[in-house]
Amino acid sequence: MFFERLAERIDTADSVLSVGLDPDPDRLPDHLREHDLPRWAFNRRIIDATHEHAACYKPNAAFYEDADGWRALEETIAYAHGKNIPVLLDAKRADIGNTARQYATLLDTADAITVNPYLGRDALEPFLSRDEKGIFVLCRTSNPGGVDLQNAALASGETVYERVADLAREWNEYGNIGLVVGATAPEELEEVRERAPDLPFLVPGVGAQGGDAEAAIEHGLASGVGLVNSSRGIIFAGEGESFAGAAGEAAKRLKRRLNEYR
């Protein structure tokens, strides 16, 4: 069970911090560019510098979508596992039938994944049926455009994102579902928590996006289990040859800040 393993890791690290591994090619330090797999070289150094503070690592699939990228991602996942830290692949996938089954093979290596609810339950079934893995369903995302569809009011009274929270509870046959709810809209974070009291949240938007850390902790955890993510705020905290040390410091600081509210 992913959420049990995550709970153990949260205890061990005394942290609910998810460190986003988004090695933007335009921002990698120059001295790593000579490596065979610069993204893997970058991630390894980030993991070495931050692993004491990380409840999980969250690589976003967007940064690995090429031949070398998938190799870098595989190395990264194996390295995090070597340190007993779970890996949540931020893929936001959903597709139908045999295609969804194919996407679900991403869980052969990752421990958890983010998925998009727009295509409905059968599109997520190949993920959900992996009962040992964690499946985080996008609910209320942290970007400004999140309101365009997610905040539309339904005839039954709730918003689309509230309906998604209800559906996620319905779909949670194996107890392996969590929700993605951004820290940039703290009132909505609270509403979703009331609606889905038992689901762990992945709360993005606390770092570079300026979201509310206190609300993220107050509403993001279910029985102490949940994740608050920062990506750019940690991995690009510094530049040049000292980037990893700066990332380690940023991770430690954010862990402590989050722990003030736990």
Place this chain on the structure above:
Amino acid sequence: MFFERLAERIDTADSVLSVGLDPDPDRLPDHLREHDLPRWAFNRRIIDATHEHAACYKPNAAFYEDADGWRALEETIAYAHGKNIPVLLDAKRADIGNTARQYATLLDTADAITVNPYLGRDALEPFLSRDEKGIFVLCRTSNPGGVDLQNAALASGETVYERVADLAREWNEYGNIGLVVGATAPEELEEVRERAPDLPFLVPGVGAQGGDAEAAIEHGLASGVGLVNSSRGIIFAGEGESFAGAAGEAAKRLKRRLNEYR
């Protein structure tokens, strides 16, 4: 402009058929398995056998998400381009900020892409701003679970998928947006066409999923431009060493069947 180039291709091939290139590893013919890149070997033979009948090729990204897969995809796209046939990458992506920008680099090689509307406009902006490319927004998908969220009734009277059609029209600043509307729900296909009279549709679900070919043509095209896709019904029409010939015959048959209604 993608839709102008697509219109030319539809004229040249006298076809609105999109051939889905979904090389399911479990279904590849045995004699191709010894190749360095079996998926590319498979796709090349499918393209050789079907190119006269194809308005475009539509690889689904799910089948290429590993190191060799991305190499196979790149070879496939280049080969289709060598035959002057556009490639629509069925990726159903959406993400926020710098991550969406990274996903949009998938359009550096592909001519068009499918995207998921759940995260709203800013998540799609890096795709939409590629005004020479085609961006197909998921509206009403062909799977049974499509109803779970897409058919929910909004307080304003329309369904979620109808709202998506309205948003897509709003977002269509560059005239490069199409909609994905499944052939498995012909009445809804008609409703979306009434709502968005000018947008070309990509209509999946006509082959293995049993959708309505006549409705796909009647409502899927805008000024004659649109695509009706079959994947498994064509590429796995035959087995063993004669698979490519069978695919060619299946593509020709479906093209003719669709042309009866054009």
